[in-house]
Every structure is written in structure tokens, then in C-alpha cells.
Amino acid sequence: MSNEINFSEFSRQSLKGVLIISGKFLFQLLKGTWVVFLVFITKASKISSIDAIYFYAMIVLLLLFVVIRSYLVYRNFKFKIDGDYFVLKNGIIAKKNTAIAFDRIQNVNFSQNLIHQLINVYQVDLETAGSDKTEISIKALSLSDAKALRQKITSGRSIGNEEIVVEETEKEKPLLTIDVKSLLKVSISENHFQSLLLLIAFLFGFYQQVEDVFKNFIGEEILKNYLSKGKDILLGSFLLLIIVLILLSIVAVITSFIRVFLRHFNLSFSIKNQAFEIKQGLVNKKAIILKRDKVQHIKITTNPLKRMMGISYVVFKQAISGKVKKTDKQIKIVGCKEEHLDKIKTTLFSSFDFNDVLKEKPHWYFTYRIILRNFLFLAFFNTFHYFIFDGINQIYLNLLLIPILGLMIFKRVKKTFFKATDKLILVGGGIIETSETYLELFKVQNVKMKQTIFQRRRKITDIILQTASGKIKIPSITMERANELYNHILYKVETSTKEWM
Template identity: 25%
Template structure:
């Protein structure tokens, strides 16, 4: 591998200009797609078409000039004297980003389809403690990207420890993994078939009504199926086709997003690589993962398919941000990953469950639509069949009660010497693990209507987000709170 002198300002690969230009065009199309669709569905005069063509040519020329300027303005280098990585970019205004080596969390690789075609890599430098969460260099050759990654991680490591053997340096790519697991296409197809494909249906419906409203296509895209009753055969066929299309979208989305998913376990890191449209490679160290979540549903559990959600340390107070999702894993791989991140065995000793008033509150809140429906049926009996509406609402109440009962039965908090584990969910069943020494603080909320009964809601705060647990007796959880506060204050372990 050739050596590069990153102490001098470097530019991206020359072929990366194609990537910059294509990215600019992509953002233009994304923002102006409504105008493009308008020209496709409406008849326009030749004069309008000519003016539009001239406008497109001007936009393409200006985009090319902007891309060339952005390419030459984009520079980066390693400043050994000030112990930081420096990146300069900007066309109309110059933006200089200085990332101290100690603030670098990890260096990841990304490649979309265009980057694969033109043979370049994208380097993403994740940082901590700054508004600029990520620093990205989008067009580097493979050798240059690998060497930059290794140098940055070595410099970061030298800030943390004084002596480290060569085979323990993070970021090296020539090590042999302890174990390797790959999720194949058949497994991804099973995941797509057993996932919630109503999201795909929602995408279709949203796109349909967006076209209808934006371009006033009420006649072309009617809101109802003509000459069919709601319970007619045509409507049922339409709903079935809609569900099949939604299933196809969900399967395609799953395969594209997680294609060629690989897990490699090294001595100091877990490497995750996945993606067809955007290929991402992330190296996870044990101290970066704050929350460990296992998700499955009954169908996927029957197929031995589980999804891991690893929440990383972040300044964002949201579990969905800075989260790595790894689906399609069997139980033995889940155990292997858990053993890597948790040096202590998870032994569950005590279980806390919400007070029964939580179940009554959820059922009573769900009753509000039923009450409104009954009132509407009573006052508009001429337009609505009171018996028919009453039957539907009775079924709704039964389903509501059964659903909330099983949701309540599933919700529990496990407490051991070193771990908190929250169990929740009926269809999507979740287990959220957090080591006690990683907790930042604990919040106690007590609404006025809880005070007389001595009930509280608890929120456990970590650097990767919050875990909330509702309606517990203060007399039962006070010893736990005291113990957790003691663990937070007395631990000497590095939580990040």
C-alpha cells in the first residue's frame, strides 16, 4: 500500500468530480420533482417547452461550475502539531472544521452505487462533543481511504494510551476476525415477508394523494373506486393488490438496505458492513454502545430471526438517532455479540411491573373514540345505523381491552446487580439492556393524580437516549433509585 503524506493539504480523487456533479443534480431533482412531474403529466406549448429546455441547460452549466469550484475548494490534512484533523470546504463561504484526535469516535466507510461504478470510497469521521457530528470525505481511492482511516484511528489511540501492540490498533484491516457471520439474500427475503409491510402501503397511498392534490388530477385519479361498494368484490381485490404491492416494497427495501450484511468480531471491535444502494462499514468498540436492544416478532422468532439495535453515545436525546440496526441474526450470534459488549453475564433477579391503574388508564383513553362514535350514531340515526355502529364499536372495545391487557402483561423491568432490562411490545417484542454504570441520571415524574396513590414514572437517561417506565409504586422503586444513584456516583468504569 502506498504511503500518503497527509500532513500536506490533500484533495479528493479527480474522478470524484463526477460524484460532486451528480450529487448537485440529485438535490436539484429532489427539490424540483414537482415541476418535472408537471411537465410529464400536462400538455405544454412548444414555446414553454423550449424555454424549459434552455433553463435546464443553464442550470446544468451552473451546476458544473459549482461542482468544479467545490472540488478545488475541498481540502483536508492532518495537523500533527495541533493534534487535529483539518477539513476546509465551501464555495461562496469558506468553512474550516478542526477535529481534535481525542474527539474522533470512529472512522467508517460508505459507498453508494455511483461510488462503486467510479471506484471511490467515502470516509465518515464520527466526532463527539461538537455540533458537527460527522465529517465526510466522499471521493477517495481505496488505498488512500484505508490509510487515512488507519492513521486517524492510530492517532486517536495514541491520545488514549501510551503503549499498544500493533495488532490491537483500531482501524487496521489486515487482522483475522475471531468469527464471521453473513446474512444471505434468502434470510433477507424472510425478513421482508415477516415485517410490517403496511409502511409500503402508506407510501403508495401518500404518493397517490400527493399527485392527485398537487396537479388537480381528480378525474384521472379518483378518490373512490367507481361503481363498487366498499364491501364489494372490486374493493376487496383492490385492497389485496395494495397489500401485495406494499409487501413487495417492504421486501425490496429490506434487501436493498441490508444486502450483503456481514458481522466480523475482532479482538477490540465488532465490524458491521451492509447495504446495496449505500454500502456502509462501521467498526464498533465496546465502550461506544450505550443501549443494547433485541427486537423480534412471533413469526421471526419462529424462524430464529432477531434484530439488534445498538444505540451509540450521542448528544441527541433520541434512541432512533446514532443507532445501528442489524437484522436477521440467529440466537447464537445474538449471544456472541452480547458477550462482546457485556463483560458481565446478565442475571435477572427482580422484576418490576406497572401498577394496574396503568392498564385502566390505557383502556379508558382508548374508549374515547368509542364514546364519540356512539354519540354520533345516536344524534344522526337517520344517516347512520345505530345497531351497525354499535356492533362495530363493541368489537372495537373487546379488541382494545385484549390488546392492552397483553401489552400490560408484557411490560416489565428486570433488575440485577449490573443491568436494567426492559421488556415491552406485543407483536414487535423488545428487550432493552443497559448497564447501570452507563446511566447518566434518573428522572422521577409524579403527576398530581398519582401523588395520592404514591405512584411515579421513571426515566433512565444515558448518552444514547432515554428508557421510560410508567406507573410504579414509589415505595417499591425507592431502594432501586438509591442503588442506581450510588452506582452512577461511585463507578470508576469508563462509560464512553
């Protein structure tokens, strides 16, 4: 059974896209003004009937504006395929014409949030290296249209006016699938400290947004008194502070579990036609097609818990512009075992065997610099603790903190290394986590040697490899070895004829 889909003429997305556009616009409005509505509700008994009518009328007019605007966005959003270009016309007042060559597209993303799933449509995003956001986002397409569009863009074949035939074939078995049991292992071994920091930041941000509401409920002076007393109690009792941190840590662990299950639920990873296909998500389902030649380098990371379970995660680094956050162009695969890692590296690199390659460690100055930085941190922490807590439990804190810092220094020095072959470089690092970055030398955009005045006296330098996906640093190596590596990388870059974008 097949469906003939023609993209040679301008087409619109599904009419259901009006609901998606309206919902997104309403969410953005509510995100910025929900505090105003909360204040209105708390003061509803004090507002006159005339003011209430004006308020409700404003809401009705706002909803009407959202619907009209969304329909105009839908009507003016038209796209087609012209040769090897995706062409888009959009805009309500300011009209825009956009044409993107297929070879500029890094990946094609399918996604379905709850609204998409309810009305049975897909959002399709086309991402390129040079944009600080998604280049083109089609809010609502049927599954057959979305698959046909993805097939055309990823195949890179020119069709002119020919039609794309989407045939239903037997599904290939994915290279990696994550069931609930495996996902639980991933959740247990996550970085819960990061979740704790995010939770604390969220609580501070939430309080700042609702501070005015609390003032209306209990009064500004009473609120200040409560906060002052709470602060004195918390800072005056070290035990209470520890209890609060433990409770927040428990919430952070639970948050990590929820985040992993929502993001990576039902994850499957396949390799098709030298491209990677990743599907995952529970509430917000995503399917990503990542072209092999668009991957700049990969980073494989594990930690003690993951190592015990025999799993790692892989981050595919893509080209980014200067305006893009590095995390925005990363695609992460969790729960990878050794055979999965070998298959990924085999697909990306012609050779990746480093078993017989010498592991090169940084100069001893690298260790000295890390020890000095941690000593300064320890001195600052002790000074801060002495003035805030009057030196209470100072000795016990140092007995706990010094071994932890010593272990962290040892781990970082041990895990920092690099290995270089004729075509590939492997850079290791980490403290608690262990990371290995694989980079093909011909993809280096710029290589430079960077020295401080202290390094210059010891005849050592840092090497900075600038790639389209960011910088990779090799710290504190001798000038003799740095010059050899510098010249070799420049030679590989200048003589290579391979495409890396």
C-alpha cells in the same frame, strides 16, 4: 504487499469526487423542480420556439453552474491528520476550518452508491454525537486511502509525521453473515403495517405534487368531479374499502421485501479490537465501524414470526444531540441468533446474566390506564364509523375489534417489566413485537421520578432514565421501590470512573 499513505499534509479527495458532488447537486435540483419539467413537457406543443430556446439555454447554463460549483467544492476541500485530530478545510466563499478529536468520533462509515461503484471510489463519513448531521463527509476516496484513514481514526494512536502502512492480511471470519435464504426469513417477519402507512403517505404526497399536471390534462372541474365520485364510491362501500386496503397491504408486503433486500443484502457483522464492523447493502453498499464505548445502550427486538425462526434484531443506540432524530443515530443488525446476541452482550457488558434476578412488573394502575385509553379509542371509532357509514356493519366491526384490543392490552401488560442488577438494568416492553433494552447504570445522565395526580394518590411513580441516546421509561412502580432504584442509580453514576462517550 503494502501501500504507504501519508495524511500529515493536506490532501484532496479523488478527482472523481467532482462527478459525485455534481450528481448529488443535480439530484437535489431535480427533486424540487421535476414537476416544472413535467409541466413543460405536457405543454411543449403550445410553447413558442423562442421560449423553448430560452428554456434549453437555461438548462445548459444550469449544468455549467453545477460543474463549476462542484469543481470549486472539490478544490477547496482539503483534509489531514494532526496528532489525534482530523483537520478539514472547506468552503467556496465562506471558508471553514474544522478539527475533530478522534475520541469524539462515534463511528466511521464507508458507503458506495451506484455512481461510486461505477467509478470505483468510496464515500467516508465521520459522525459525532453533538451534530445534527454527518460531521464530515469525504465524497470520493480510493479503497486503500479509505482503509488507511479508517485505521488511523479507529486506532486512536498519534502518528505525528509517520506514515500509515496498510497491509493486506487474511480476512477474519465474521461473527454473523446473512445469505439470501436468511434474508428472506427476515423479510417475511418484518413490520408490514409500517410499510403500509409509509405507502399511503407516499401516495398522498405524490398526488399533491402532480395535482397541477392532472389539472392541465383533464381540467380542474373534471378532476374535482372524478375525485368526488371516487370518494363517494369508496366511502359508500365498506367492501370496496376493504379490497383497497388488502391491495395496498399486498403492495406494502412486497415493498418490505424490496427494502430489506436493498438495505441488508450481504450483511456481515464482525467484532475487531473492541469495535463493531457492519457491512451491508446492494445498491447502496455501507461499511460502518462503531466503537464499543460509543454505544449508549442496545435494544433487542423480536416478534412471533421471528421467534419461530429463532432470530431477532439488535439496535445499537448512540449519543445524539437535541436536533437529531433518534433513528438517525441507530445502527441495526438483523437476523441475529441467540449465540450472536450473547457475543454482542459479552463484548459490551462485563455481566448480563438476569436469570436469577427478580422480574418486577408495573402497579395495577398501569393496566387500568391502558384499558381506559383503549376504551376511549373504541368509543371514538364507533362514533366516527356511525356518522360516516350510517352504522352499517357496526356490530360486526366491534366483534372483531374488541378481541383484538383485548389481546393487545394483555400482551402489553405481560411484556412490560424491568430487572435491575448492581451494574445493569433490563427494561422489557412491546405489544406485537417484544423488546428488551440493556443499559449500564453508569451511562445514565439524569434520573427523575414523574407522577400524575392520579399516581400520587396511589403512591406510585414513573422513573425516567435520561441517557445520551434518549429516554428509557419504567412505568408505574411503587414509591418505595422507586426511591431505592433512584438512589442506587445516582450512586453508580457518581462513583463510576468509566468513560461512556
